Amino acid sequence: MHIFDDATYTREALGLPVNQSEDDIDAQLVLLARESGIEDPYRFLCPAHEIPRALSTTTVGSAHSSSLSVHSHQTQSTGFTDPSRTSREQPCVKRLPPQQTTPTLTRASVALDSTMDYFPANFQQRHSTASTFSAAHSLSSSASSLQKTSTRRKRSSFLSMFRRDSSSCTSPSHHRHHGKARGPKLECGHSLSTSAIRAHIKEALQAKEGAVPSCCGIALPRATLEVVLTKEETDLVMGGAARSPELSSLRDSGYSENGMSSIDLPRPAQKTSLPTLSKSVPNTPPQRVSLQLLNGNSSLANEALRSFKSQQKEQLERVAVFENNQRKALSAHHQCSLKRLAAQHENNKDERKEHVSEVTPRNVPQFAYATQHILELEDLEDAQITAEDNLRKAQDLETQNVATALKHMEAYCLSSNPDPGFAHTVTQDDFKKLDRQRLIQQSLPRKHESAINVLRSRQERAMKIKMQKQELELADMDADFEKEKAAEEWQFAQESERLSAVIETRRKRFQQRWDLKYEMWRKDWESQHGTQFDNVDWPLKMQYGGPICGIPESSETTTPIHAAA
Incomplete structure (x- = not known):
């Protein structure tokens, strides 16, 4: 029937030439996305039923309550899930010092699982043997290294009481923030987490003019500051400059005075990711420092976002009108048949x-x-x-x-x-x-x-x-x-059900295509302006005959634009 013809949909709703299909558009978008810096564009265009939905929680072991947790996709290719901090399978992990080397294994597992999630099931089965062997080998090697580290700590437990620890540090921020240490060791022997680094920067900004962030009286090196700041901001902080509009948002960085984050931590069923894993874990925005851009850049981004949204809304309206015409045509055909x-x-x-x-x-x-x-x-x-x-x-x-x-x-x-x-x-x-x-x-x-x-x-x-x-x-x-x-x-009734299924399939493909366009637009904007554009609430359900994704109206004014660390 002419109602279910894909050529009519691509010609009237999408405005494509006669000899061009949606597959051609997807291929062109993939090429443009790779030019924009998106490594795996097909994860946006992958059908919904081929994307595995099973999630597993991967946790970096730590004795503190603020240990960092990431969610990795558990696929058929590996069949391996890292234990969480509440798991009782490996109780020795909780006794390890913060300087353990397990995050490397965790990050590799996250990158492998999240990448393999976007391949078909037959591809995963072909590579299941090799991936399972590599995962088991990594697990055994990490377990042996953990046992050796635990043994060395028992032997040196007597000498550790003479070493400098967190109790000897005079900085109050170090006692309030007990995040997982991820950076290299400082001269004082401490390894600061991102929350502790932010707290030290905040203390320096609140102190007298000319103060620089320090730990135990020793200034923090540039490499440590660049974990949470850009190069320009690092120069300002190390130069001891006064508080500037660019750094004023550090006072509200999402951490309260008692050391607990004021931002709600994600639940285990939600997806979170480390900043270093933002490219391997799809559809997960990286953790960013809430640094407000200048007013000019903010208005420029809002204007660009408004233009992008108008294009999406225009095509969305054409698709909605086409779907409405299809339903009317099917109903008219039914009435004509009855007559x-x-x-x-x-x-x-x-x-x-x-x-x-x-x-x-x-x-x-x-x-x-x-x-x-x-x-x-x-x-x-x-x-x-x-x-x-x-x-x-x-x-x-x-x-x-x-x-x-x-x-x-x-x-x-x-x-x-x-x-x-x-x-x-x-x-x-x-x-x-x-x-x-x-x-x-x-x-x-x-x-x-x-x-x-x-x-x-x-x-x-x-x-x-x-x-x-x-x-x-x-x-x-x-x-x-x-x-x-x-x-x-x-x-x-059968044709109406078939039309609804066809419309739903077209809407999903339409949504995935605009998700990829939005990611391309964000990448291009970041490369042009040298700052990272924070994700808005994308997508949003809009009432155009059904749930079709789009950019929210409130994102222009209520959603701030941030720069990434």
């Missing part, structure tokens, strides 16, 4: 049915007969009239014969011929025959009337049988019409 069936039914009845006003069979009430039925009734009536006429003629002839016989018998019995040669003797039997003939003549009209009535009753019974047969034929025609109508209704 065609009704007209055909009436035509079939008209071929056999018409209103009789002038010529109506005798002794039959006025009724709407079919043409064929009327012809049959007329033939039956003609036969009945002919039979009645023949009967009356026979009766008239019989009446005439009876009268002639009676006349001769009366002449024989009552004759008075004087000629003796012709004289005859009338007996008593002759008079009896004469009386009998007179009775026959007297009962003859009643006999004829009775024969006429019998003939007419037979004709009327034959007429009723014929009419019942005709009514049954009309009832069968009505039943056939109802069956055809029900079949048409069922076909319409």
